[in-house]
Amino acid sequence: MTQTPSNADQIAFWNGDAGEKWVKAQDRLDAMLAPITAEVLKAASVKPGERVLDVGCGCGETSIVLAKAGARVTGVDISRPMLARAKQRAAESRIDAFDAIEADASERKFDATYDLLFSRFGVMFFADADAAFANLRKALKPGGRLAFACWREPRANEWVSVPVGAIRPHVPPQPPLGPEDPGPFAFADLARVRRILANAGFDSIAARPFDSPMQLGETFEDALAHIQDFGPVSRMMAPASDAEKAKAAAALRHALEPYASKKPIALGGATWIVTAKA
Ligand SMILES: C[S@@+](CC[C@H](N)C(=O)[O-])C[C@H]1O[C@@H](n2cnc3c(N)ncnc32)[C@H](O)[C@@H]1O
Incomplete structure (x- = not known):
C-alpha cells in the first residue's frame, strides 16, 4: 500500500490498538450505530446492480448491508485488522458482491465506475480533506452521488462529552486537537463540509441533523466497562497513574449515574446525514 505521509498517523492508529478494539467491539458498535446506518442508507437509496464505494468501510457492516440490498460494493x-474482519463477515454471510481494498482512499486512483460514494463515519480522518474528496469524486460516474454520516460537534454528542468531561480533570492533558484536525469531529462544522464538497466539484449538497441514542451497554456496569475500554476515554486514561485512573473512574461513574435507571444505558448521539451529486 502506498501512503500519503500526512495520513501516516491515521494509518498507524487504525492498524494499532484502535483497529483491534473496533474488531473486538464490532457487534456492540454496529448495534449502537444501527439507527444511523438505517438513516444514511435511506439517504443513499441504493438500487440493485449499482456500484458502491464504501469509504473507510472498517469491519464491513455497511458494505454487507449495501450488498444485501443488491449493490456491488x-x-x-487503511486498517488491516478491520478489513480482515470485513472479509471474514462477508464470507460468513456468503456475500460475493463485496471486494475489499487496503488503501488510503484519499489517494487511491479508482476507475470512474461507481454510482455511489458511501460512508458511515469513514471520511473525517483525511489530513487533506479537499484533496481526498477531489480524488473520491473522480470515482463516480457522471451523475453519481454521495451519502455519508459524520458526527456533529462534541457538545451535542453526550456519549462523548459527558464521559470525557468527567475524566478530563483527573488525567494527563491531551495534545490539543483543532476543530479541522483529522478525527471523529472534523466534519462537525457544516460550512466546512459544504466548502470541501463544493471545491471537489459536488453540487446539490444537502445535510440534515439526525439524533439517536447511543446504547453504550445493557447494564450500568457494562456501559462503564465499555467506555473505559474503548475510544477517547480509554486513550485519555492510558497514560494516567493508578491514582489518577481511580479518580477518573469514580468521576465517570458519578457522571453516568443520571443515565443508570434506563436499560440499556444510552446517551445522546448527534450526526449530520450528508448527500451530494457529482
Ligand atoms: C470510525 S471508523 C468507521 C468504520 C466503519 N465505516 C463503521 O462505521 O463501522 C473509521 C474508519 O475509517 C478508516 N479510515 C481512516 N482514514 C482512512 C483513509 N485515509 N482511507 C481509507 N480508510 C480510512 C479507518 O481505518 C476506519 O476503519
Whole structure:
C-alpha cells in the first residue's frame, strides 16, 4: 500500500490498538450505530446492480448491508485488522458482491465506475480533506452521488462529552486537537463540509441533523466497562497513574449515574446525514 505521509498517523492508529478494539467491539458498535446506518442508507437509496464505494468501510457492516440490498460494493480502508474482519463477515454471510481494498482512499486512483460514494463515519480522518474528496469524486460516474454520516460537534454528542468531561480533570492533558484536525469531529462544522464538497466539484449538497441514542451497554456496569475500554476515554486514561485512573473512574461513574435507571444505558448521539451529486 502506498501512503500519503500526512495520513501516516491515521494509518498507524487504525492498524494499532484502535483497529483491534473496533474488531473486538464490532457487534456492540454496529448495534449502537444501527439507527444511523438505517438513516444514511435511506439517504443513499441504493438500487440493485449499482456500484458502491464504501469509504473507510472498517469491519464491513455497511458494505454487507449495501450488498444485501443488491449493490456491488468495494470497501476501501487503511486498517488491516478491520478489513480482515470485513472479509471474514462477508464470507460468513456468503456475500460475493463485496471486494475489499487496503488503501488510503484519499489517494487511491479508482476507475470512474461507481454510482455511489458511501460512508458511515469513514471520511473525517483525511489530513487533506479537499484533496481526498477531489480524488473520491473522480470515482463516480457522471451523475453519481454521495451519502455519508459524520458526527456533529462534541457538545451535542453526550456519549462523548459527558464521559470525557468527567475524566478530563483527573488525567494527563491531551495534545490539543483543532476543530479541522483529522478525527471523529472534523466534519462537525457544516460550512466546512459544504466548502470541501463544493471545491471537489459536488453540487446539490444537502445535510440534515439526525439524533439517536447511543446504547453504550445493557447494564450500568457494562456501559462503564465499555467506555473505559474503548475510544477517547480509554486513550485519555492510558497514560494516567493508578491514582489518577481511580479518580477518573469514580468521576465517570458519578457522571453516568443520571443515565443508570434506563436499560440499556444510552446517551445522546448527534450526526449530520450528508448527500451530494457529482
Ligand atoms: C470510525 S471508523 C468507521 C468504520 C466503519 N465505516 C463503521 O462505521 O463501522 C473509521 C474508519 O475509517 C478508516 N479510515 C481512516 N482514514 C482512512 C483513509 N485515509 N482511507 C481509507 N480508510 C480510512 C479507518 O481505518 C476506519 O476503519
